[in-house]
Amino acid sequence: MADTIDTDVAIVGAGPAGLFAVFECGMLKMSSLLIDALDEVGGQCAALYPEKPIYDIPAHPAIDAADLVAKLETQIAPFGAPRLLGRRVVGLSGEAGALTLTTDKGDRVTARAVIIAAGAGAFGPNRPPLDGLDAYEATGSVQYYVRRREDFRGKRVVIAGGGDSAVDWALALKDVAASIAVIHRRPKFRAAPEMAARLDEAAASGAIEMVVPYQLHGLEGEAGMLTGVTVATLQGEQKTLVADVLLPFFGLSMDLGPIAEWGLALERHHLPVVPATCxxxxxxxxxxxxxxxxxxxxKLILQGFSEAAMAAHAIHPIVHPGQALHFEYSTSKGVPG
Structure with a gap:
């Protein structure tokens, strides 16, 4: 039987919010442990877009996702929180002050409280219904995430989608790729207005080709190596775009997995919480x-940071019953050794 790991707070999910929860718990002298299904910390920031700049982190006009994760790691280092990575929590039982979690690798964790910071849960891309897609995915001709911009240097890239990811990556890759074409079924994009305006400017200058109003229709190539992407209008008009890589950005499918079976109330695949305590x-x-x-x-990273602080303060009386919490600013108390 596996040994039992004991901690004050078990944090399920090691994305930015989960990492910052380690800091907030540590500042209140509570131990914590991180559990994540991925083999590395950082959640979507690390797995999906490590080189994508984030613009709404306070004091950072722009910071790449991987750099944000690295700085969070540095910030929580003094607290030495252990990690169980590459594990999914499959069971949760007990009551406040005496909770038990089990993982699919046989780990057993006891904790006074649990913080679920699972983001989108188990996530995967929404794949376009195109013939022969598997073969092109296997060679990297069709990709759903951009981990390194340099991987696309000199390539003819076709991007499909109308949200933030499609617009952001079109702009981020335009100075790296040989060409960028953006396919969308209508002229209006769902991206942030500022970024959509920048896309319009890039299109007007010829840096990006706008393929509107079109939808994906088919893939051309041999042995999984892409040579063209066929697009069509709703009226059936077709044309083919020369391409080395297709990046379809149609969002992520969300699956809470075992979390949905823990007896917690659910609201559209999310967990409703008390706003003041989470x-x-x-x-x-x-x-x-x-x-x-x-x-x-x-749904902002900065709001997740705030929620980490609120949850930690709400957990303090569970971990330290009867002990008054004398809140002090970090400027006066510093970081505990």
């Missing part, structure tokens, strides 16, 4: 970041 419908279990929902919720 506690779920199960006492002692809290949710922060993208997985949490409440009236007025914003």
């Amino acid at each position: 506690e779920t419908t199960m006492p002692g279990v809290f949710a922060i970041g993208d997985v949490a929902t409440y009236p007025g919720k914003l």
Whole structure:
């Protein structure tokens, strides 16, 4: 039987919100442990877009996702939180003050409280329904994430989609790729207005080709090596774009996995929480970041940071019952050794 690991707070999910929860718990002298299904910390920032700049982190006009994760790692280093990576939590039982988690690798963790910072849960791309797609995915001719911009240097890139990812990566790759073509079924994009305006400017200058209003129709090539992407209008008009790589950005499919079976209330694949504490419908279990929902919720990393602080303060009386919390600013108390 596997040894039992004991901690004050078990944090399920090691994305930015989960990492910052380690800091907030540590500042309140509570130990914590990170559990994540991925083999590295950072969540979507590390797995999906490590080189993508983020513009709404306070004090950072722009910071690449991987750099943000690295700085969070540096910030939480003094607390030495252990990690169980490459594991999914499959079981949660007990009550506030005495909770037990089990993983698919046989780990057993006991904790006074649990913070679920699982983001989108187990995530995967929404794949376009195109014939022969598997063969092109296997060679990298069709990709759903951009991990390194340099991988696309000198390549003819076709991007499909109308949201933030499509617009952001079109702009980020235009000075690296040999050519960029953006396919969307209508002229209006769902991206942030500022970025959509920059896309229009790039298109007007000829740096990006706008293929509107078209949709993906087919792939051309041999042995999984892409040579062209066929697009079509709703009226059936077709044309083929020369391409080395297709990047379809149609969002992620969200699967909470075993979390959905823990007896927590669910609201459209999210966990409703009390806004002031981030506690779920199960006492002692809290949710922060993208997985949490409440009236007025914003899906921003910075809001996940705030929720980490609120959850940690709400957990303190569970971990230290009867002990008054004398809140001090970090400028006066420093970081505990």
